[in-house]
Amino acid sequence: MNPVGKAFGLDDLERDLANAARTIDLYVSPEVHHTLDLAKETQIERVAVDSGKTRDSIKVTGLDGAEWTPTTVNGEAGPTWFVGALLEHGTATMAPKPFVEGSLDPHMEDHKARTLRAATNGALRGIVT
Amino acid sequence: MTAPAATTPADAAILARLETLQLPVGDARAPEGASTSNDPAFRTYVILYPRTVSHIGETSTVTNRYSDPILRYQVTSVGVDRLAAKTASDLVCAALLGAPLVVAGRTVVAFMHDGSVPVQRDEAVTPPLFYVVDYFRLDLN
Numbered sequence: 001m002n003p004v005g006k007a008f009g010l011d012d013l014e015r016d017l018a019n020a021a022r023t024i025d026l027y028v029s030p031e032v033h034h035t036l037d038l039a040k041e042t043q044i045e046r047v048a049v050d051s052g053k054t055r056d057s058i059k060v061t062g063l064d065g066a067e068w069t070p071t072t073v074n075g076e077a078g079p080t081w082f083v084g085a086l087l088e089h090g091t092a093t094m095a096p097k098p099f100v101e102g103s104l105d106p107h108m109e110d111h112k113a114r115t116l117r118a119a120t121n122g123a124l125r126g127i128v129t
Numbered sequence: 130m131t132a133p134a135a136t137t138p139a140d141a142a143i144l145a146r147l148e149t150l151q152l153p154v155g156d157a158r159a160p161e162g163a164s165t166s167n168d169p170a171f172r173t174y175v176i177l178y179p180r181t182v183s184h185i186g187e188t189s190t191v192t193n194r195y196s197d198p199i200l201r202y203q204v205t206s207v208g209v210d211r212l213a214a215k216t217a218s219d220l221v222c223a224a225l226l227g228a229p230l231v232v233a234g235r236t237v238v239a240f241m242h243d244g245s246v247p248v249q250r251d252e253a254v255t256p257p258l259f260y261v262v263d264y265f266r267l268d269l270n
Contacts, residue, residue, distance in 0.1 A: 092207045092251035092258035095158065095178065101201070102181040 020126030025071040027122030028115050033068060035111040036060040036077040039103040043077065046099035048087055057081035077103065133184040133195040138233040139267055140179050143202060143225065147177055150224050152217060159207075166254040171209040173217045178203040186268065200267040201243065207260045211248045218245070218261035225265060238268040 040058050047055050057080040062072045065080075078084065078100050090096030104111075144156060153160035155176035164171040179202055186197030204225075206217035222242060230240045246262035 089246050089262045090178070090203070090205060091249070091253065092205070092260035093159075093253050094251075095176075096180070096203060096205075098180055102183070105181075105183060 016127045020123040023126030024119050024122035025073050027118040027125070028073050029069075029071055031111070031114045031118045032073050032075060033060060034114070035104070035107050036075050038107040039077040042103040042106060043079070043099050046103065047079075047084075048097050048099070051083055051087060054079050054081045054084045054087065057084065131193060131195060134198060134235060134269070136179070136182055136198070136200055138235065139200055139269065140177075142230055142232045143265075143267075144177055146224050146230065147175060147204070147221065150175065150220055152220070163207075164209075166209070166256050166258045173206070173208040173213045175207070175217055175221055176205045178205065180264075186270075188270075197238065197268065197270040200269065202265045202267065204263045204265070205260050206263070207258055209258065211259050214248055214259040214261045218263055221263060230267070232267075232269060235269045238270050240265065240267050 037060055040060055043058050044055055047058070058078060059080060060068070060075060060077045062068050062075050064076075066072075068075065084100070086094070087097045088100050144154065147154045153163055153172060153174040155161075155163065155174060157176070157178050159176060160174050163174050179200070181201050183199040185194045186199045189195065189197045204218075204221050206214050206221055208214035208217055226240065226242060230237050243264040243266040245264060248259055248261050251258045251260055
């Protein structure tokens with residue numbers, strides 16, 4: 001134990017910040033999921049109309065398809081059906097019809113505001129409790 | 130606040146750079162007279178596709194939201210086999226990134242390779258064609 005640290009209450013501060021860090025993810029996770037849901041809706045609007053199977057396969061998951069948990073703060077929205085990739089990138093004989101690229105853009109301003117608010121609330125709640 | 134800048138000068142600059150390749154270049158479609166997959170003298174070609182434009186760039190200011198647009202491009206390199214497609218992709222990257230890009234009326238902040246799709250086989254045609262997709266990002270101000 002560092003007596004100097006104890007004298008200045010650094011142990012308490014360290015504990016409070018650790019609590020805050022754990023709580024932040026719980027608060028931010030739903031906001032990230034909400035943003036990805038919005039991106040998913042944007043993709044559904046943009047995907048070529050003759051690709052219903054691709055549209056139905058658009059999902060929100062954690063990174064690389066991982067299950068979403070209450071503390072997940074990194075995720076992705078996109079199609080799982082292979083045609084989605086062909087539409088997005090095109091082929092040698094078919095022009096790309098991108099619908100994933102840029103699907104987050106219309107929602108980022110709102111996302112930044114919501115996640116900042118959630119992170120602040122989470123940090124304060126973590127310190128108070 | 131000014132209006133968003135036209136993106137056609139940037140498209141033209143990239144097309145001009147690709148045309149130094151001595152390969153047929155298509156502008157958002159296969160080049161005029163492009164080889165078909167069963168052509169014994171198939172000639173490798175590339176196609177430029179302008180993709181999304183973010184008029185509001187990451188470093189745009191509050192007083193001018195359109196000051197720093199971000200443009201994304203895709204170049205699809207098409208060959209009769211894996212090596213031809215990959216070689217064309219390498220040539221595309223060298224041609225586009227080998228010297229600073231100049232866009233009329235704008236300052237190029239950054240022009241970079243922004244990912245790729247490795248060699249794929251397009252079996253929609255017989256015999257199949259091979260292609261590589263390269264993405265590029267152009268930051269202007």
